[in-house]
Amino acid sequence: MPPPSENSLPPDNEPDLDRQDPGRFEKERSRLEELRRELSDPETGKKPARLRELSREYSRLEKLVSIHDSLLKVRRELDENKILAEEEGEEEFLELVRAEIDKLEKKRLSLQKDLEGLMLPPDPGEGRNIIVEIRAGTGGEEAALFAADLFRMYSKFAEKEDLKLASLDTHPAAQGGIKEVVFSVTGEGAYRNFKYESGVHRVQRVPKTESQGRIHTSAATVAVLPEAEEVEVEIDPRDLRIDTFCSSGPGGQSVNTTYSAVRITHLPSGLVVSCQDEKSQHKNKASALKVLRARLFEKMRSEREEELSRQRKSQIKSGDRSDKIRTYNFPQNRVTDHRVNFTLHRLADVIDGDLEELVKKLRREERRELLAP
Numbered sequence: 001m002p003p004p005s006e007n008s009l010p011p012d013n014e015p016d017l018d019r020q021d022p023g024r025f026e027k028e029r030s031r032l033e034e035l036r037r038e039l040s041d042p043e044t045g046k047k048p049a050r051l052r053e054l055s056r057e058y059s060r061l062e063k064l065v066s067i068h069d070s071l072l073k074v075r076r077e078l079d080e081n082k083i084l085a086e087e088e089g090e091e092e093f094l095e096l097v098r099a100e101i102d103k104l105e106k107k108r109l110s111l112q113k114d115l116e117g118l119m120l121p122p123d124p125g126e127g128r129n130i131i132v133e134i135r136a137g138t139g140g141e142e143a144a145l146f147a148a149d150l151f152r153m154y155s156k157f158a159e160k161e162d163l164k165l166a167s168l169d170t171h172p173a174a175q176g177g178i179k180e181v182v183f184s185v186t187g188e189g190a191y192r193n194f195k196y197e198s199g200v201h202r203v204q205r206v207p208k209t210e211s212q213g214r215i216h217t218s219a220a221t222v223a224v225l226p227e228a229e230e231v232e233v234e235i236d237p238r239d240l241r242i243d244t245f246c247s248s249g250p251g252g253q254s255v256n257t258t259y260s261a262v263r264i265t266h267l268p269s270g271l272v273v274s275c276q277d278e279k280s281q282h283k284n285k286a287s288a289l290k291v292l293r294a295r296l297f298e299k300m301r302s303e304r305e306e307e308l309s310r311q312r313k314s315q316i317k318s319g320d321r322s323d324k325i326r327t328y329n330f331p332q333n334r335v336t337d338h339r340v341n342f343t344l345h346r347l348a349d350v351i352d353g354d355l356e357e358l359v360k361k362l363r364r365e366e367r368r369e370l371l372a373p
Contacts, residue, residue, distance in 0.1 A: 025068050032061045064118040071111045078104045120370050123195075124301060125226035129186040130194055131168075131294040132224050136179050137200065139218025144177025146203045146328075147220040149351060151181050154194070156353025163187040168287045169275045182275070182291060184227075191226055193355075196339075196362040198224045199325030206331070215331060219324075227290065228297030235293065241265040242285070247276040264288045271295050326358075340365045 035058040038044055044051055078101065085097045134150050136143040158165040169182040185194060202219045210216065244259040261276035262284040273295070275288040327336045328347060335350045335358070336343045342361050344350060350358070 025065070028061055028068075029065055032058065032065060035061065060118055064115065067111055067115045067118065071108065071115060074104055074108045074111060078108060116367070116371060120367065123191075125191040125195060128191045128226040129184060130190050130224055130226055131182065131184055131291050132194060132197070132222065133182050134178070134180065135221050136173065136177065137219035137221050139203075139216065141173065141175055141177060142203075142207045142216055143218040143220055144173035144179055145175060145207075146177075146201075146218050147181070148176060148178040149203075150201060150220055150222065151178060151183075153351050153353055153355075154183075154185075154197070157193070157355050158185055158187075158353075160353055160356075161187075161189060161193050163190050163193070167277045168291060170277055184287075184290070191224075193359060194224050196325075196359060197222050202324060202327045204327065204329045204331070225291075225294040225298045228293045233293045233296045233300070235266070235289070235296070239267050241267060244281060260284060262288050264292055266292055266296070269296065269299065271299075337362065 035054055039051075039054055039058060044054065081097050081101045081104065085094060085101060132154065134147050134154075136147040139146070155165050164186045165183055166186075167181065167183045169180070171179040171181070173179045200219050200221050202217060204215055204217050206213055207216050241264070243263045243265075245261045245263065246259060247261040260279055260281045261274065262281060263272065263274040264285070265272050271292060273288045273292045275284040275291065278284045278287065325337065325339055327334075327338065328351070329336070330347060333345055333347045334343055335347050337358055340361055342358070344357060346354075
């Protein structure tokens with residue numbers, strides 16, 4: 001069966017939250033009581049990071065329980081008014097009842113929308129700036145050219161979303177391609193807009209060097225890492241080996257003449273980070289530590305999820321770089337996101353940074369799965 005086009009999106013079929021099993025919300029009430037006890041414990045106040053985490057969860061659950069109670073009250077009033085509307089009576093009275101039903105129905109929909117947002121499990125990356133890594137995969141020089149295309153696509157997407165993108169480390173390839181690029185994206189909504197891009201991106205097109213017009217398939221991998229605060233990931237300076245070397249990337253006259261590039265090895269984990277796109281060794285070191293902290297944060301998050309056996313339901317949320325998430329087919333002017341079997345036939349717009357429709361589709365499918373009972 002061919003994938004749906006942009007003109008054939010399935011209906012939303014959002015779950016009717018006020019009709020769901022009340023036991024689901026009783027668990028939230030129990031958790032709220034647990035949080036009250038833990039927040040009142042003097043020992044909790046001695047752990048600032050833990051205190052912030054618990055306070056955020058408490059605030060969310062308190063709103064959720066309050067809105068759910070209001071939703072149940074509105075539902076009862078709706079049912080009562082619907083019974084009155086079916087009975088015989090004066091037309092003037094029935095008009096008032098019907099008006100009240102319309103008013104309550106609007107209120108119910110508004111409360112359900114609020115409740116729906118609060119029921120979504122909090123994403124640890126929400127509200128954070130991000131580090132994005134693009135690496136050319138299979139396909140040789142064509143893969144490097146595709147990696148450069150992705151970098152330009154994300155640069156334009158960030159600009160459309162009023163986000164700031166800054167290159168941290170670039171390894172150019174021949175013919176204008178990129179072997180690897182690491183960059184930061186900062187601003188409101190950075191993680192929310194880029195979170196679905198982690199994975200393998202595949203391109204199908206005729207390379208400029210192909211004389212017989214044959215279509216080649218190449219790939220590049222993308223990793224999106226939420227930035228971590230220092231209090232969340234403490235790095236012992238004794239665990240670091242720091243090397244400096246001459247930059248081979250952009251940077252002006254100082255390139256290849258000063259030891260401004262920095263390579264940091266985190267000895268306990270074996271992670272290696274290098275940054276060279278700034279002229280200043282101090283700035284490159286700060287950028288490298290930022291990338292290292294993000295990678296360690298992601299490593300800790302992944303290990304915690306595996307330990308708790310919280311397997312993701314779909315590739316939308318996995319962020320696994322081994323997942324083939326999207327294909328860009330130039331001869332057919334087609335972009336297909338395999339996670340949601342969704343196709344757009346306007347590849348040029350997408351490559352030019354217009355990812356809004358893809359992001360909305362992925363976000364809608366993720367919400368649907370998370371809200372399923």
